Amino acid sequence: MKPVSDLTQAEHSVLMHIAEAPGQQLRQQSLANTLCWSKSRLSHQLTRMQARGLVERIVESATEVQITLTAAGLVELKESDEAHAAAVRRHLLHLATEEELAALVRLADRLKTVDVQSLP
Numbered sequence: 001m002k003p004v005s006d007l008t009q010a011e012h013s014v015l016m017h018i019a020e021a022p023g024q025q026l027r028q029q030s031l032a033n034t035l036c037w038s039k040s041r042l043s044h045q046l047t048r049m050q051a052r053g054l055v056e057r058i059v060e061s062a063t064e065v066q067i068t069l070t071a072a073g074l075v076e077l078k079e080s081d082e083a084h085a086a087a088v089r090r091h092l093l094h095l096a097t098e099e100e101l102a103a104l105v106r107l108a109d110r111l112k113t114v115d116v117q118s119l120p
Contacts, residue, residue, distance in 0.1 A: 005080035010045055012084060015054060015069060015077040024069040028057070031067055049073070 007015070017034055018026050032042040046067060049055045054073035058066040069077075096104065 005076060005083060007076055007080045011049055011054065012077070012080055014042075014045060014049065015073050018055065018067055018069045019074065019077055024074070025058075025066050028065040028067050 017031055018024055032039055046055060050057060053070055054076060056068045056070055060066055
């Protein structure tokens with residue numbers, strides 16, 4: 001069976017966060033913080049993704065780099081969304097009880113307000 005998308009899980013995560021940002025653009029440091037990745041890990045990932053035409057880096061200053069989703073990146077992300085959603089349904093939603101799903105929703109709501117940088 002041919003995969004629906006050539007995106008890795010890491011690439012999907014990066015593209016998803018950029019796509020959800022205003023203007024489909026995000027500061028590189030903000031993206032690293034959101035993903036809880038080191039600057040080095042993200043930099044290497046972005047280099048590979050930039051070579052594939054999925055993202056663009058815009059250097060704004062010596063300390064600020066903006067990451068932008070390209071048209072090709074958006075196409076790849078959209079193509080992978082259906083497979084991703086099906087996997088979530090198959091591996092999580094169909095296995096969980098109503099009580100477990102309610103707890104998951106409560107936890108997700110709480111996580112939205114947590115500053116990951118302040119965690120131990």
